[in-house]
Amino acid sequence: MNGASLLTARRRKTILWIVLSMPLLWLAALVIQELRQPNSGLGPEPTEALLHYLGEWSLILLLLAFSVSPLRRRLNWAWLGQHRRLIGLFAFAYVCLHVLVYAGLYAQFQLTELLDDFVHRPYITAGIGAFIALSLMALTSTRGWRRRLKENWRRVHRLIYVASFLALVHLLWLRKDPGLAEAIYLLIFFVLIIERMFSHWQRRRSI
Numbered sequence: 001m002n003g004a005s006l007l008t009a010r011r012r013k014t015i016l017w018i019v020l021s022m023p024l025l026w027l028a029a030l031v032i033q034e035l036r037q038p039n040s041g042l043g044p045e046p047t048e049a050l051l052h053y054l055g056e057w058s059l060i061l062l063l064l065a066f067s068v069s070p071l072r073r074r075l076n077w078a079w080l081g082q083h084r085r086l087i088g089l090f091a092f093a094y095v096c097l098h099v100l101v102y103a104g105l106y107a108q109f110q111l112t113e114l115l116d117d118f119v120h121r122p123y124i125t126a127g128i129g130a131f132i133a134l135s136l137m138a139l140t141s142t143r144g145w146r147r148r149l150k151e152n153w154r155r156v157h158r159l160i161y162v163a164s165f166l167a168l169v170h171l172l173w174l175r176k177d178p179g180l181a182e183a184i185y186l187l188i189f190f191v192l193i194i195e196r197m198f199s200h201w202q203r204r205r206s207i
């Protein structure tokens with residue numbers, strides 16, 4: 001990589017950092033407003049508002065991470081592949097905050113309540129499944145783990161299918177009356193799955 005393209009890669013990384021941090025900065029502004037004047041920033045149900053906001057952005061970033069390979073292939077956006085890890089780690093960070101709000105503000109860190117929810121609320125079980133899959137991917141996303149796991153690294157990172165699927169199950173289970181947003185998330189997921197199947201089929205045909 002020459003100096004010029006390295007600079008562009010760095011610049012792109014900075015822009016991505018700013019863009020991916022925007023929802024968090026906006027949330028921080030809402031929280032500050034809420035602390036100054038209750039019910040103004042997050043509305044009458046601040047915990048629910050936090051949970052929903054972070055959940056929504058977790059899902060959006062997860063689907064964005066899932067889209068990296070198809071976008072790179074179909075639009076020839078090789079540069080996007082260089083930032084796959086960053087996008088994935090941002091998705092993971094949003095999910096961690098979502099889980100933290102749930103465990104801290106919703107369940108008050110009560111282990112019995114957390115376990116009870118895990119067993120009796122299927123949408124929580126699905127959410128935790130997605131969280132475990134994402135945690136494994138985040139943990140093994142470093143160069144060291146890539147070297148150590150060799151061919152198995154790709155297998156571990158196919159957990160993105162499981163994480164995205166379970167995250168959608170989590171959402172559809174808890175929303176009683178799914179609307180346009182849920183239809184769009186599902187459509188994106190199925191388009192991405194079909195593209196991956198098609199590209200797999202194309203690769204096998206060309207061998």
Ligand code: HEM
Pocket residue numbers: 051052053054055056057058059062095098099102106124127128129130131134163167170171174175
């Ligand atoms: C990849 C993982 C996850 C994603 C993408 C995700 C996403 C979401 C989304 C989009 C919502 C709905 C927001 C709305 O209705 O506006 C939500 C709600 C919620 N999530 Fe998650 N979530 C994940 C994991 C988890 C985990 C691990 C837990 C708990 C251990 C959890 C607990 C909740 C709760 C309690 C709600 C609110 C339910 C309610 O409205 O009654 N989520 N999540």
